[in-house]
Amino acid sequence: MRKRKMWVGYLFILPSFVGVLIFVLIPYIDVVRRAFMQTASGQFVGLLNFKAILHNKAFLLAFTNTGRFVGVCIPVLLVLSLGIAVSLAKQTAYAEILKTGFVEKQLSALKELQSAEGKVVSPMDGVVSAVNIQVGGMTSGTADILIADTSAEMMLKVQFSEENKEHVIVGANVKLISDVLMETEKNAVGKLKITAIQQNTETGAGVEASIRIPPNTLPIGISVGVQIETSKKMYSGCIPLEALHQEEGNQYYVYTTDEKKTILGTEVIARRVVVTVEYKGDRYAAVKGLSVDQNIILSSSKQISDGGRIKPQKQ
Known part of the structure; x- marks a missing residue:
């Protein structure tokens, strides 16, 4: 029973041990091994790499700076920290000065809040655009209340x-x-x-x-x-865009109705009329080249051509 419990414990720590072995121990051992090998060939060179490092200017500068920091800055920091802690613990006059310096900023903010009877006002004119806090809730220290600045554009x-x-x-x-x-x-x-x-x-x-x-x-x-505000201009004639056709280039034309006399009587045919576009919008176009008494063809159920017979339907 005791051996079984031991195996359970070993199995419990096995994943952690495997992780430490793969990501810590094996890479560390490989680094130590490479320290005694030549980088290019992988040949064993002993302490030659360490001798080369000791003559490297960048390494010597970094080693000197680290030594100065460890030998000077850390002891001074420890002495100052210990002195401040002892002074605060003994409740000396110097301790009162330190305490006052630490809490003066917080006290001044609380005094301003007390003088305003607990009212917090905005430092600028504006309109409250969002309130991200509930009544009785704790402020998050971020944008609890958003104000739109009316002094800006x-x-x-x-x-x-x-x-x-x-x-x-x-x-x-x-x-x-x-x-x-x-x-x-x-x-x-x-x-x-x-x-x-x-x-x-x-x-x-x-x-x-x-x-x-x-x-x-x-x-x-x-x-x-x-x-x-747009500039207004009068045009002699405006037609719907569906009646305007365009050839290659910028030549436009429309189809109008005309009458042709035949043996069987009078037929209605389509006439192709070239027009000049003065203005073109999304629904209408202003054109020149049409007379007032000409009837234009808006659409057709079949393909039409110049001189072709049509059966018009008035709209």
Whole structure:
């Protein structure tokens, strides 16, 4: 029974012993063996490696610095530590000075808290954006309460749809739209511009524009709308994009309806009309080359060509 208990104990410490053997003892023995061998050939050289080390300037400098540290710094540190400990234990006048120096910082903070009747105030103006502590809980010493600094610039994020993103460009002037802001508050913001544009990551469609707001002008968290100021220009004709076709290069054309008289009567055919594009948006294009009385073909269920017969359906 006793031998069985001994074997159980040996089996218990066997994993630890194997780990120490592999990661400590065997590498240490190998280091000692290599100290007497030549690195390149592996030939036994005795104490030649140690003789070479004793003539190495880097080793001698490191050995000297270590000796100075062990011979000077450590004894001084021990003497000072022992002297301070003995002085504190004997309650001498010097001990009182040391104690005061150690706790003065903590005492000053507690005195300030006492004079404020336990109220902790923020060192700056701002808005509390997050409270990461519960009533009665211990503070963690990190960011227990987060405050948004209103004295710094704010960033207004505005989302635009796909059909409006063509007007969203960096540097474009914008105007605030809000039912809760007074006109004086809007004027205090001043002229605003779009400073950055990125893809809308929330919906995956459209874009998100960033607009810098001057400090101390708008409340944090307020929802406002914006209006982009764009230059207006009148065009002679606008057509839907689905009616516009493009050849190789920058030549555009549209199909219009026309009438052709035949033996069987009058037929409606398609005519190819070359146009000049003055402006192209997401839904419409401004073109030149069409008259007011021409009917354009928006789409077709079959492939059409210039002069081909069609059956129009008015929309």
